Amino acid sequence: MAVRVADIRAAALTLFSERGYQATTMADIGAAIGIRGPSLYKHVGSKQELLAQIMTATMDTLLENHEAAISGCEDVTERLRRATEAHVRFHARHRLEAFVGTREIRSLEEPHRAEVLRRRARYEHGFRKLVADGVQADRFRVASVKLTSYAILDLGMGVSVWYRESGDFTEDQVVYQYGDLALRLAGAR
Amino acid sequence: MAVRVADIRAAALTLFSERGYQATTMADIGAAIGIRGPSLYKHVGSKQELLAQIMTATMDTLLENHEAAISGCEDVTERLRRATEAHVRFHARHRLEAFVGTREIRSLEEPHRAEVLRRRARYEHGFRKLVADGVQADRFRVASVKLTSYAILDLGMGVSVWYRESGDFTEDQVVYQYGDLALRLAGAR
Numbered sequence: 001m002a003v004r005v006a007d008i009r010a011a012a013l014t015l016f017s018e019r020g021y022q023a024t025t026m027a028d029i030g031a032a033i034g035i036r037g038p039s040l041y042k043h044v045g046s047k048q049e050l051l052a053q054i055m056t057a058t059m060d061t062l063l064e065n066h067e068a069a070i071s072g073c074e075d076v077t078e079r080l081r082r083a084t085e086a087h088v089r090f091h092a093r094h095r096l097e098a099f100v101g102t103r104e105i106r107s108l109e110e111p112h113r114a115e116v117l118r119r120r121a122r123y124e125h126g127f128r129k130l131v132a133d134g135v136q137a138d139r140f141r142v143a144s145v146k147l148t149s150y151a152i153l154d155l156g157m158g159v160s161v162w163y164r165e166s167g168d169f170t171e172d173q174v175v176y177q178y179g180d181l182a183l184r185l186a187g188a189r
Numbered sequence: 190m191a192v193r194v195a196d197i198r199a200a201a202l203t204l205f206s207e208r209g210y211q212a213t214t215m216a217d218i219g220a221a222i223g224i225r226g227p228s229l230y231k232h233v234g235s236k237q238e239l240l241a242q243i244m245t246a247t248m249d250t251l252l253e254n255h256e257a258a259i260s261g262c263e264d265v266t267e268r269l270r271r272a273t274e275a276h277v278r279f280h281a282r283h284r285l286e287a288f289v290g291t292r293e294i295r296s297l298e299e300p301h302r303a304e305v306l307r308r309r310a311r312y313e314h315g316f317r318k319l320v321a322d323g324v325q326a327d328r329f330r331v332a333s334v335k336l337t338s339y340a341i342l343d344l345g346m347g348v349s350v351w352y353r354e355s356g357d358f359t360e361d362q363v364v365y366q367y368g369d370l371a372l373r374l375a376g377a378r
Contacts, residue, residue, distance in 0.1 A: 020210075099292075
């Protein structure tokens with residue numbers, strides 16, 4: 001049954017990304033994995049619940065990856081590099097989650113929407129703190145801590161839109177080069 | 190009638206951004222501006238045509254703004270700065286167009302899809318050339334011309350997602366600071 005719930009979520013993610021949340025029905029999701037409507041409702045409460053689970057899990061993974069990337073690393077420059085690498089790697093790998101996360105935030109109802117927005121604010125704040133710490137330590141030089149951290153976050157969003165495994169760059173190439181680019185944005189010495 | 194067509198497009202853009210292309214009907218678009226179905230079809234051929242017009246016009250405007258930004262300016266650094274400023278300004282102002290443009294590319298049918306992708310490739314190529322010109326002139330230093338130009342383009346996409354007039358930054362602040370950030374990405378001296 002654990003596997004089944006994962007299958008349902010994966011099917012929902014694919015359908016939400018292909019046709020949008022509004023145009024997807026629970027029957028579509030069931031049909032994609034060969035489960036009838038009534039059976040489907042044994043596993044998930046509603047389409048809204050599925051969307052909330054997908055978006056909350058996406059933010060939780062980003063937050064965990066961020067923590068893992070910077071924990072045990074003291075150097076402010078390396079912390080920003082690692083956090084950016086984790087950010088870009090997630091967005092290269094989880095393009096559908098990023099796409100649906102951006103596109104369907106309006107489709108989330110409360111309290112789910114507030115829960116996702118709270119996690120996003122926490123994630124943004126993590127990057128802002130990394131930039132601010134570097135400025136404070138006189139290692140970074142920026143016009144605005146907030147805009148610089150937004151620009152670094154933008155890089156991940158962009159990667160989720162254009163990156164393809166079949167393209168000119170491997171995931172590692174994008175990850176490492178974008179890590180360097182984040183340090184440029186921060187004016188790292 | 191010219192005004193009417195503009196109204197129809199604006200209503201379609203809003204609805205596509207709110208509920209997605211698939212979930213929007215021509216009747217919804219008509220209802221939004223008080224025109225009945227049959228009347229609507231006097232002005233536009235189909236929902237697909239509306240989407241194609243919106244996305245093609247978006248790319249045409251971006252391409253025109255890009256040309257206007259760099260024409261008559263010879264300095265490679267200033268050319269990249271101005272092109273980025275135009276890019277970011279468009280994305281701060283035309284957030285719905287950017288949003289629908291990213292989200293609904295899959296909903297476009299041929300030959301519209303190829304027409305939009307051709308314009309996008311041209312737009313991307315413009316930025317790639319600006320970065321390459323700067324490298325050639327020994328004014329920029331980058332690990333990869335292509336990835337650097339992608340990263341600069343990512344900045345605009347990001348702005349279209351997070352920018353709000355009611356937020357902490359004016360459009361000009363974002364535009365000018367992001368212009369500076371693009372030069373940092375390019376390793377401009």
